[in-house]
Amino acid sequence: MARRLADKVAVVTGGASGFGRGICELYAAEGAKVVVADINGQGAREVARGIGAAATHVACDVTRKADVAAMVAEAVKVFGGLDIMVNNAGYTHKNQPVLGVSEEEFDRIFAVNVKAIYFATLACVPEMEKRGGGVIINTASTAGVRPRPGLTWYNGSKGAAITLTKSLAAELAPKKIRVCAINPVIGETGMLEQFMGVPDTPENRAKFVATIPLGRMSRAADIANAALFLADPASNFITGVALEVDGGRCV
DSSP: OOOTTTTOEEEEETTTSHHHHHHHHHHHHTTOEEEEEESSHHHHHHHHHHHOTTEEEEEOOTTOHHHHHHHHHHHHHHHSOOSEEEEOOOOOOOSOOGGGSOHHHHHHHHIIIIIHHHHHHHHHHHHHHHTTOEEEEEEOOGGGTSOOTTOHHHHHHHHHHHHHHHHHHHHHGGGTEEEEEEEEOSBSSTTHHHHHSSOOOHHHHHHHHTTSTTSSOBOHHHHHHHHHHHHSGGGTTOOSOEEEESTTTTO
16 A cells, blocks of 8 residues: 655654654654654654654754754755655743743744744745645644633744644645644643643643543644645645644534
């Protein structure tokens, strides 16, 4: 059976852990060549090593234009081009009252969650044009659709990511570049305690799970499967969507 991403080249930011690692591993299993990018260069190296010859790694701070340009250049150098750009790296403040978030935290949130999409677009669109098209996938959040108290500035950054996704989809369609977003519900990742704002205990998890109709948090495999569906050439008529992977949270 043919692999769904055979002969495709993908870059995945935040690829050293959580959702990003899941996407990297699934993409490689489905035939893609993958650049595992993360600010944690050692973690990216370990994920790439685990994947094998189909992967390489780069240490990249997505808030730095030069780093993002170098990341895309690495995909072209090692694998010959770029077909899929997954802007997955994310950052949040701790769940807390709106007045408690520092300016430095605010700036970091918007730099990682919003400005990084700008830098990635500048770097990847010219390379995708050379290939006759491509796919950009942004990891947004249910927070951008159904915001709740305590994460206001994070929520706003994800709302921006969703709007950017839709606008980019409309603008880049003539270039055959599709742009989609994934909206995960709270997941079992390294940022879980930040999102909850309380210690990660079974009792506290249960309070959040109670708001999800399918009865659990999101997992890396859930997001990876969505990212595979959106990147698959079989989805070539899908663009501008913000796919909720949320167990019914936004219903």
